[in-house]
Amino acid sequence: MTNVKDMLATYPADLGDIDRDKLTRCIEECIACAQTCTACADACLSESMVGELTKCIRTNADCADICTTTAAVLSRHTGYDANITRAIVQACATACKACADECESHAGMHEHCRICAEACRRCEQACNDLLATLG
Template sequence: MTHISSMLDTYPKDLGGIDTEKLAECIAACFECTQTCTACADACLGEDMVADLTKCIRTNLDCSDICAATGNVLSRRTGYDANITKAILQACAAACASCADECGQHADMHEHCAVCAEACRRCEQACNQLLATLG
């Protein structure tokens, strides 16, 4: 997260009073969740009972895409639009909650799903904490 914070600190204009610590935490959580969800989907594809994991794979990939988009949007501060930021944070929190729930159903059988559910819950929490600061 050092580079994320460093980039926010070097921004040439005022960031508009946003909590930069929570912003940095959320950006990091989004990109970590993106990687974890992609890896979990790939691990699901390697399981013997892959057909039983179709919904999990789909949810992983949807969550990964939404987290990546959220991390990218949060990283761009020029021309900031609070409505877009709030909407994408809400979508990301919802996607992470769904993915965590789905992976949680497989966590006892598949360790990768347990790890993914944890990353999704962390990202959901980070999104909700940042949202709370936006009012």
Template structure:
């Protein structure tokens, strides 16, 4: 069981209109995406074809920042401002999609980009799931 799931289970406050399992999944996906995208950007910096990876690095770093912020805000009580939560989820979904698209362009040559694209797609889907509620 993840820490996000455990914390959401023991939080005494009600979570109206939010599935705790989906919320925990999204928090975990955002955290994983942020760490993976940061690591991918760092790995890209060590590649011999660095000039070709500039946009990938930018997209990964943007995604990492947005995903980390989204995870932190979602980990707070998520019912406090639905408009802010939805805006962050939408932004994170877009950032994850952009990073995944860019990493997918390089995935055949760079395994770290393949791993990053997978983490970004998971984050994108988790954000969309919460937006659909």
């Protein structure tokens, strides 16, 4: 996804001390994770044992929404507020961890849950990497 990097490079104002590579990776991982969680929730709804996947579906939906919001907030820099950015990135890391943990519990039976858990772990790591630079 070079669009994220390209868009950040064209931003007319100074982005400050933020690590552009970590910011880019975090936005990209959030977008990928949101898509994967949405698809995983839909796949869970198609499983014959859907009643046993209720928590997984809800966690997928929450994680997808939080990742989408995080990517949007990180993509905006006019009037940047470091406190809001830290809070949303921390919330995203927390949601991704919860979703990965839940999906991993079903990964042995459902390939879509295994794939989703991996995407969530990548996003969680990208969020934590960015948080480390935000102070």
